Amino acid sequence: GAVVSQHPSWVICKSGTSVKIECRSLDFQATTMFWYRQFPKQSLMLMATSNEGSKATYEQGVEKDKFLINHASLTLSTLTVTSAHPEDSSFYICSARGGEGNQPQHFGDGTRLSIL
Amino acid sequence: GEDVEQSLFLSVREGDSSVINCTYTDSSSTYLYWYKQEPGAGLQLLTYIFSNMDMKQDQRLTVLLNKKDKHLSLRIADTQTGDSAIYFCAESKDDKIIFGKGTRLHILP
Numbered sequence: 001g002a003v004v005s006q007h008p009s010w011v012i013c014k015s016g017t018s019v020k021i022e023c024r025s026l027d028f029q030a031t032t033m034f035w036y037r038q039f040p041k042q043s044l045m046l047m048a049t050s051n052e053g054s055k056a057t058y059e060q061g062v063e064k065d066k067f068l069i070n071h072a073s074l075t076l077s078t079l080t081v082t083s084a085h086p087e088d089s090s091f092y093i094c095s096a097r098g099g100e101g102n103q104p105q106h107f108g109d110g111t112r113l114s115i116l
Numbered sequence: 117g118e119d120v121e122q123s124l125f126l127s128v129r130e131g132d133s134s135v136i137n138c139t140y141t142d143s144s145s146t147y148l149y150w151y152k153q154e155p156g157a158g159l160q161l162l163t164y165i166f167s168n169m170d171m172k173q174d175q176r177l178t179v180l181l182n183k184k185d186k187h188l189s190l191r192i193a194d195t196q197t198g199d200s201a202i203y204f205c206a207e208s209k210d211d212k213i214i215f216g217k218g219t220r221l222h223i224l225p
Contacts, residue, residue, distance in 0.1 A: 107159040
C-alpha cells in the first residue's frame with residue numbers, strides 16, 4: 001500500500017518552456033502533499049506543502065510565481081515550473097501523506113528536469 | 117547546527133552488519149524515520165519509530181532510539197549488495213519532516 005506515482009520521470013526542454021509534473025497517490029487519499037528539490041549528492045529541500053483545496057505554503061526563498069502548485073483533489077497535486085531556465089534543472093520529488101500530524105510521507109520516484 | 121546530522125559515508129563488507137547513526141535536535145519529535153534512496157530514484161520509507169519506543173525490529177532492520185541523547189541508529193544485518201544506497205534519517209517537526217544529508221552505504225565484496 002501507500003503508492004505514490006510521479007510523472008514524468010525525466011523531461012528535457014528548452015529554456016523558457018513551462019513544465020508540469022504530476023504527483024498521484026494511487027491507493028490512499030493524500031490530505032497533504034509535499035514538493036522537494038534535490039541537488040546532486042544533497043539532501044531534500046522542502047519547497048512547499050499543499051493541502052487539498054487550499055493554497056500551497058511555500059518555504060522561504062521559493063518563488064511561488066515560479067513554482068505553481070495545485071492540489072485540486074485528494075489524489076493529485078501538480079507542480080508547474082514556469083518559464084524554466086537552466087538553473088531550474090534538478091531532481092524534483094513529491095510525497096504524500098494521508099491523515100494528519102506526524103504520519104509518514106510516502107514518496108514518488110522523482111522527476112529529473114533538464115533545461116537546455 | 118543542522119537539525120539532523122549523520123555521517124556522509126559508510127563502507128561495509130558484504131555479509132557484515134551495517135550501522136548508520138544519526139542525531140537530531142527536536143526532543144518533541146513524535147516519529148523518527150529511515151528512508152532509502154537508490155540512484156536516480158525517489159525515497160523509500162524503510163521504517164519509522166515512535167518516540168516512546170526504544171527499539172523496533174523488522175526482519176534485517178533494527179532501529180534503536182536513545183531519546184535522552186537524541187540518537188537514532190539503523191542496523192542492517194547480513195548486508196547485501198542490494199543494500200547499497202543512500203540512507204536518510206529524518207525527524208518529524210511541526211507538520212514537516214526534516215531530513216539529514218544522507219549516509220551513502222557502500223558494500224565491499
